[in-house]
Amino acid sequence: MLELYHAEPIANSVKVLICLFEKGLEFESHYVNLLNFEQHRPEYLAIHPDGIVPALRDDGVVVTESSVINEYLDDRYPSPSLKPDSALGRARMRTWTKWVDDYFGPYSSRIGWQMLLRPLAQKLGPDQMANRIAQVPMGDRQKKWATIAGDGFSEAELAEAGRWVAEGVTRLERILERNAWTAGDDYSLSDIATYCVAPGLPRMTPHLVSLEQTPNIMRWLEAMNARPAVQKALGMPNKIGETLRAAGL
């Protein structure tokens, strides 16, 4: 049996949800509320000791890292395949996925943390946040949570994140100028990986992503949004609004 531990259908969680739905795989969904810090509870750490989502359990065996999970799913349940047929297509798929994982995703996430999690951390206050941070297992995440609970990311750090997001937009538009999909002619795991960042871009960065400036990204986004698997993934629980309201925000 497949089980997925995931948060809202955004970022790294939506990646794996789309992959599961593309393949028509049945799975048990375990929603982990990140804003309630459920990812740091002992019962979840027993599944993913780093205290982050997503995590896949397949017949009791746990696989982590969203891009690795998606390759695992594609290897283990090969039909329909989500990898290009050619060696070159696969290389392109992996190169772009790596760029999304190393830069596009983490730098957009920095901006997201500042906008979404900083108000929550401030509302909870230093004592509650100190207790929460003590539960965070990974040093770099502890530092990120401490930054959010303290002064937040500096202007320079946010500007740096903005530059990497702009670079990602330029690269993505260039790829999609020449190709229907990010790895070439075929829809693949690198399109799914890109969707962890792309849907929010026209709203969050209208100065970078719009029909006039990036027609190919907009065309690709429309094609992504039209996919039944993407719609199913987007229909999964999203408790951000209610969790923030419950915290008084």
Ligand SMILES: N[C@@H](CCC(=O)N[C@@H](CS)C(=O)NCC(=O)O)C(=O)O
């Ligand atoms: N490289 C990891 C990153 C996972 C990750 O950062 N997940 C975020 C949600 S998108 C998370 O669990 N954040 C909670 C936290 O840091 O406390 C992957 O691709 O699976």
